[in-house]
Amino acid sequence: MITNAILTLLLIILIGLVIYNAALIYDLTLAFFVKFNGQKIVPYVTTRNNLLADLLAETNNLIQPHDKILELGCGNAKVLKSLVRKYNCAGDGCELLIAPYLSALGRTFFWRKKIRIFHKNFFKTDFKNYSVIYGYLLPYLMPQVEKKIQTECAPGTFIIINTFPLPTLTPFKTIDIRPEGLSSKIYFYRI
Ligand SMILES: C[S@@+](CC[C@H](N)C(=O)[O-])C[C@H]1O[C@@H](n2cnc3c(N)ncnc32)[C@H](O)[C@@H]1O
Numbered sequence: 001m002i003t004n005a006i007l008t009l010l011l012i013i014l015i016g017l018v019i020y021n022a023a024l025i026y027d028l029t030l031a032f033f034v035k036f037n038g039q040k041i042v043p044y045v046t047t048r049n050n051l052l053a054d055l056l057a058e059t060n061n062l063i064q065p066h067d068k069i070l071e072l073g074c075g076n077a078k079v080l081k082s083l084v085r086k087y088n089c090a091g092d093g094c095e096l097l098i099a100p101y102l103s104a105l106g107r108t109f110f111w112r113k114k115i116r117i118f119h120k121n122f123f124k125t126d127f128k129n130y131s132v133i134y135g136y137l138l139p140y141l142m143p144q145v146e147k148k149i150q151t152e153c154a155p156g157t158f159i160i161i162n163t164f165p166l167p168t169l170t171p172f173k174t175i176d177i178r179p180e181g182l183s184s185k186i187y188f189y190r191i
Contacts, residue, residue: 023098042138044100047079047162048184051177055079055160055186056086058175062158062188063087063132070094072122072135072145077104079134080115090114092130094122127152136162143167149191159189 027044047055063069067089071080074093084091091114095101101119108115118125127133127148135145146166149159163184165171171187 027097069132070130134160157191161187
């Protein structure tokens with residue numbers, strides 16, 4: 001009986017590993033060969049924990065329970081979940097790569113009433129449905145992101161951009177984070 005249970009558990013873990021590795025191979029293929037909107041996909045790098053801690057501290061009073069957050073390219077949804085948990089609001093994350101998408105689904109499983117994760121290109125999401133937007137992307141995407149923000153976001157929308165700023169909008173606040181000599185900035189914009 002116990003042996004059967006252990007064997008079943010091992011089988012489930014094995015199937016999980018096979019699916020996750022297949023997802024990684026698919027993602028690597030996408031990263032090397034496929035373009036979205038004519039651009040190569042942004043690599044998956046998560047927001048560092050010390051930067052996230054500063055971000056959570058600096059957003060005090062700027063995000064409220066009635067807000068709805070969109071994370072552009074949410075990766076494993078670490079940032080989205082932290083913001084939703086701290087401010088008791090709701091949020092959606094869009095992610096193109098399968099492995100981080102699966103990881104985000106797992107991370108937010110018990111938060112399903114407040115957080116939705118989509119395997120989706122965020123350029124196909126209407127930004128007007130959100131009052132807070134967070135993005136950690138790469139410079140070549142930022143002009144397109146800014147254009148979409150300017151076209152779709154309602155006045156008052158709070159935009160948080162990690163490291164690579166929007167090209168023409170002026171942030172109302174810039175936070176400089178320098179862990180171990182590495183410099184990163186977080187930019188706050190209000191539309
Ligand atoms: C630098 S990582 C940041 C991950 C996460 N936001 C964080 O801060 O930890 C950028 C992520 O955006 C995703 N991404 C890039 N372009 C995207 C798009 N058009 N739609 C959805 N996801 C995208 C990438 O797959 C990658 O996981």
